[in-house]
Amino acid sequence: MSNTGNPFTSNSNYKNTNHVMISRGGEKKFMKKILSVALSTAMAFSMFASVAFGQAGLTDVNAQYSYLKEKGIFSGFPDGQAHLDRQMTRAEFAKVITKTLGLKEINGVYSFKDKNYGAKHWAAPFVEAVSAAGIMEGKNTTKKIFDLSGPVTVQEMATVLVRALDLEVPTETNNSATAWAKGYVQAAINAGLVDAKANFQSNADRALLVGAAYAVDQELSLQVASYTVSEGGKVVEFKMSDDETVKVTLDKALEANKETEVKFTYKDKEFTEKVTYVVTAATKVQSVTASNLKQVVVTFDGDLDEETAENAKNYSFSKTIDKAELSADKKSVVLTLKGENYSDTNKLENQKAVKIKVDGVKNSDKSKTFSEEITFTPVDVTIPKVNEVKGLGTKAFQVEFSEPVDRATAISTVNYKIDGKSIAGSVEYTSPTTVVITTELATGEHKLTVNGVRDFAGFVVTPVENEFTVAVDTEAPTVVTSKSTDLTKVEIEFNEPLKSVGKVYNGVSSKTGQVTRSGNKITVEFTRENALSVSENTIVVEGATDYSGNSATREVKITPTLDTTRPEVASLTTSVKDNGEVELKVKYSESVNFATSKENYTIKDKDGKVVSGNGLDSAGHPVRDIALNSAKTEATITLSSSFKQGTYTLAVAGVQDNAYVPNTILPYSGTFEVGDTTTPELKSAWVELGTANTDGARDVSFYLTYSKDMAIEGSGSVLEKTKYNVKWTASSDTYEALPTNATVDLITSDTVKVTVPNTKKTVDASGSAIRVTLVADKAGNFAYKNNGYVGYVTAKPNSAVRATEANAVSNNKITVKFDAKLSSIDANDFAIKNTVTGDTYAVSYDGVNSDAYNFVLRGDKVLPADAANYAFVVTADVPNSATEFGVKVDSELTINLADKIAPAIVSENPLKVTGSGTSYEARVTFDEAITAVSGTNVVSAAVTGVTVSNVAYKAEGKDLVVTFTTDKALTTDSVVTVELNASNADSKVVKDAKGNAAKSFSKSVVFK
Structure with a gap:
């Protein structure tokens, strides 16, 4: 059904646009069928009530007749009337079908013997056309009678439709048509083209033919006039011949500059159009x-x-x-x-x-x-050659090579001969592919032979004669083009290579620039004091001299095209250094300024909250200095190795380019991922000895436990035998490869079992040393130790689990790392011991965080702030704590606590303020001695309603001493606030003797 109400029609029925379609203007038979469908639709609409198709455009039959007459499909009668009520003849029917379907009229062939039928009969070309197309045949095929003046019945029209459509004619019929037509009529009925109750023997009038022809004409004339592609190739809008637009949204975007067939349906007609998404801008x-x-x-x-x-x-x-x-x-x-x-x-x-x-x-x-x-992959298999020799007057000529050549061989005069004679002159290497040879030359034709010049692969140029012409040059160089995209730089191109250039200045002779010459181009760079104006400038080039000695002063009018393009973040990448620190690299689209200003970068988490700590201050800005490469195009931000896994955004603002009139970046926000960056370690190993057989051989199994779940495929797989070597005894100096019958199996996600079967190798009480190389965790982090991706561990029979690290992280909390993963922990096995007095304090187990086991002191027991003289010990004679393999903790375990307790302000009266007038001192007391690095904004002071300035601080024993001045004297109701912000956790401006950063605080007190 046509849509005449809305001039812009969305093609909602369009499905797959990228499969192959039959092209427009395809096979004749296909076109005939399409046209016949249109004809049948029109006829059925005009004749039969069962067909639900409508016509677009003109609805009045007289108007349709006038339209078709103008197109030459109908001619009218001599009296000028249409006589639409008259019956149409077969000759008229043949003409209308020929004209409407665009069949080729056939002249010079006369297949029928009707009276007066021949070259002079108006209908002969049309009758022959429909006959040749197989659409109509004669009334009497035996006698070759077409019956030109005979009427056209409904059943005859049905027959024409079925033939045009190439419909299957059924053998079983149930209709009232004449016997010869029953099959055709039944086919038309079955196809929904004809009403089964119609009077098939009745004649059709000319009005019926007009309606059918008009509908077919409208179908044929409906076509794509033009199209546009938008939204990156996802949308195609087709402008139709009836001035309406069909919008097609594709499932898959069109490939740039590639012809693709697109199918859509409009007004019940299927179109297949070849579309090219023309893209001149590069996409890849x-x-x-x-x-x-x-x-x-x-x-x-x-x-x-x-x-x-x-x-x-x-x-x-x-x-x-x-x-x-x-x-x-x-x-x-x-x-x-x-x-x-x-x-x-x-x-x-x-x-x-x-x-x-x-x-x-x-x-x-x-x-x-x-x-x-x-x-x-570079592939150089080509011998260099001379591309062109060009005379530069009678004193020099230029040689252009097909590729860059070695300077040493290119400037050697012995490698050049003119007309078979050596050159007396000099060679200037003007570019890697070009030299200018200065020598006296006579006018006319010459031949140059080059020999001995080589490229950078070592291939030597083939000595071939190259002809060139020398003519007298009396013209000084002239300017061809000039441009300036910045007020401090001008590029000028001349019509010939320049041998030298004198002074170049901007308007007045004192405003000179630095000149760089390259062939026929010069680049002039001015200082900011001598910079161009934004309007028209006169650049004067003195002494522009060619190789014939012609020299002139040239003036160039230049209006700079200012750089108004803002710098952009071209890419944001994340990497992990060997020490585990996370690096963000921000690549800019051009050289920039202010890219090292920390406040121009802010990091937020996936929820949009500012991230602090681990290399960031409380505002989400980097704490460490930002590195900028020499080209000033890439900034590197370093975060700590403990930066948590997750998705983050980096906001960038305030960065400017280096244009004379700087352009500032638009606020940028990019997403980056921080994955698992911690390095796995080979934590522990032990040996399991099998039962020896009669000749003393037995299976020896080494169990190796890592600190993380390990990779079992790829380059870091822990299951490859070649990554393990064994030094069987402590006295041996040699690491041996595993024998071919050895196996490596994953026992748990972090433990492997290396088995050497039926071996006579011995393992003494001191154990065997295992060397492991090139193994990685599941995140791809390689184990790193010593001089490469290598770990060493000693495996002893029935080895006990030992503690590798014990840290006092607060006054009552201790974290312990063992050299194996414990599956069962009995807190009664452990205690904290005062190594001076011998007193022990019971602990409770508080869970595991990563590979650190947490213990807390029971009751009201606390450690001193510096945790001195305390150790983590095993007190049980037979400990219960063990790995899932039954290896117990060492009953003699003792490890001193490392001080990881952050200095904190005392709980009572930590802040005291003294002073008068406009000079004041605040003392903040910590629970242990501290040090402080002055000159940062980590420590601040503020007073309500008062302007504070000249804030300075230092450490005195346990006190942080903060001094400041005010714009007026403090009163007894003045509230003084001193703050140590969260960025101290990374910068460690305030810390204890062991390097533990002091806890941040914000403390207020009323001045008295």
Whole structure:
């Protein structure tokens, strides 16, 4: 059903848009069927009540007739009337079908013997057309009579429809049509085209034919006029020939610049259109190649932004890039490496894969900033050659090579001959691919032979003669183009290479710039004092001299195109250092300022709350200094190794670029993940000895327990035998590989069993040393110790579990780490012992956190702030605490407590304030002696209703002494507040003698 109410129709029936469709203008038979469907629809609508199709456009039959007459489908009668009530003849029917369906009229063929039928009969081309198409046949096929003037009955029309549609004609019929037509009529009835109760023998009038022809014409004329693609290739809007628009939303976005068939339905008609999402701006890196060892070509699938594409800092790999040049088609960038001599190490290695990172390059409409890493393999198998020789007057000529060549061989005059003779002159290496040779030349044709010049793969140029022409040059260099995107830099291109340039200045001779010459281009950099204005400037180039000695002073009018592009965060990456510290790298789209200002970075958790501690202050800003690379394009933020796993956001603000008129970054928020970064350790090992057989051989099993769940696949798998070596006795000097029949099995997620079967190797009481290499936990963190990814542990028979670390973390809490995981813990096995008095204090078990077991002192017992002279001990003769393998804790275990207790302010009257006038001192008393590093904002002081300044602080014994001045004297109701903020946990500005950061506090007192 057509939609005439809404000019913009959404195609909600569209499903899959990306499968292959039959193209428009397909096979003739297919088109005939489509057209016949349209014809049948129109006829059925006009003739039969059972068909539920409607017509769009003109509804009055007279108006339809006028429209068709203008198109030449109907001609009318000599009296000018339509006579729509008259019966239509078969000749008229043939013409209308031919014209409506667009069949080719056939001349010169006359298949029927009707009276007066022939070359002069108006209907002959149409009759032959429908006959050849198999749509109509003669009334009497034996006598070849078409019956030109005969009427067209309903059953004849039904027959035409069935033939045009190529419908199957049934053998069983149930209709009132004439016998010859019963099958065709039944097919039309079965297809829903004909009412079974119709009078099939009756004749149809011309009005019926007009209605049918008009409907078919409207179907045929309805087509796609144009289309547009939007929303990144997800939406296609088709403008139809009736001025309505069909919007198609695709399940899968169109691939840029690739023709794709899209199917949709409009006004009950199915369309299949070939659509191309034309994208000129690049969307991806298409390839990275290197056909020589000094240049890398990065090719994109579209156009690039020139400024970022030619910024060499936006490309990085193991070699140093000298310059980046964008190709004329704006799609490829040639990266030339630094170094001019063959002996330079800064060149690619032939046929050795290398990774390059593209980070910060933008496409031409700046809708995408690329950040990706690509692996490519340089392949240099090509002999360098001379691409072009160009005369530069009668005193010099230029030689351009096909690739970068070695400077030493390129500047040697013995490698060049003109007309078979050696050159008397000099060679200037103007670029890695170009040299200019200064020598006297006669006008006319010359031949240059180059020999001995080599590329960076060691291939030598083939000595081929190159013809070139020398003509007298009497014209001084002229300016071709000029530009300035910053008020301190101008680029000017001349029509020929320059041998030298004199002074270049901005308007007045005193405002000179620094000139760099390269071929026919110069770059002029001005100081900020001599910078250009934002309006038109006159740049004067004195002494622009070519190689023929022609010199002139040239003036250039330049209105700078200011850099108004704000810097952006091109990428945000997370990595973990060997010591477990988390690093955030913020890559900017260009060189920036204020990227080391800590307040410009804020870290929040996934719920949007500011994160503090572990390298961040109370406002979520980094505590440590932020590192900026030499190019000023990448900032590195370092967080502590204890930074919790999770999803975070980094907000960046206030960063500016280095443009003369700085552009400030728009507020940026990026998400980053911090995974499991803790390094696994080989915690413990013990040996299980099997029963010896008659010849003394037995199975020996080593149990190795790690601090974390370990990887069982990939490069860090703990199940690979090659990662274990055994030094069987303490007296041995050699680590041996496991025998081929050894096995490694995972017993629990953190414990493996290494079995050496039927061995005569012995393990004495001192145990065997196990060396483990290149094993990692499930998160991919490798065990790291000594000189590589290596762990060593001694395995003894019936080894007891020992404590490796015991920390007093508060006045009544102790955390203990053992060299094995305990599955059962009896707190009665343990106690805290005063190593001076011998007194012991009972403890309670308080759970495990990661691999640290927590114990608390019972009752009101507390440790001193410095935890001196206390140890964690086992008091049970036969401890119950053991691993799941039954290995018990060592009954003789004693380990001194390490002081991890944070200094805290005393509970009673910790803050006292003294002073008068505008000078005051606040003393905050801690429970142990402290030290303090002055000059930070970690300590602050404030007074209600008073301006405080000149805050300073120092440590005196257990006191933190804070001094400050005020703008007026304090009164007896003045409230003084001293604060040590949460960032002290990382910065440790205030700490005890063992380096424990003091607990943060905010304490207020009324001045008296």
